[in-house]
Amino acid sequence: MATPGPVTPKEPFDLSQPPVIEGFSANVYSNSESFKEKFLRKTRENPMVPIGCLGTAAALGYGLYCFHRGQSRRSQLMMRTRIAAQGFTVAAILVGLAVSAMKPRH
Incomplete structure (x- = not known):
């Protein structure tokens, strides 16, 4: 079995x-x-993702504010709300990907 020789590109790479x-x-x-x-354009294509991101940021901000003020119950509730908003955002991204994958290319 013959070993192949070194491969040299025809033109050098232009990085x-x-x-x-x-x-x-x-x-x-x-x-x-x-x-x-x-x-x-991306917001028009899938408006649920920015809404989920804003909900996540709002829950996080209000949760941190409540934590700073010593309202631990409300802070915990806001952190759970933040997790739910993150889940909503991930689901919106996945649904958007599925819809765009099913859309015919033109």
Whole structure:
């Protein structure tokens, strides 16, 4: 059995540019989006994720405030609420992924 010789690329890699792969486009959208545009598009596609994130942040903030004030019962309730809000957010992400996977490509 012959051992293969060393493989040398035809052209050296240019690390400042992404690799060119035939039939693959790294940018799905034709124009480049700003952060704000992408955020708004993603929010329109799946509005439950930002709502879950805001609920999680609100429960955490209020829970920490109650903890600081010495209201341990309410603080514990808010930490449990935070866990529920995190679960809702994860479920919303999974549902959004499932819906986008079932959507036909155009």
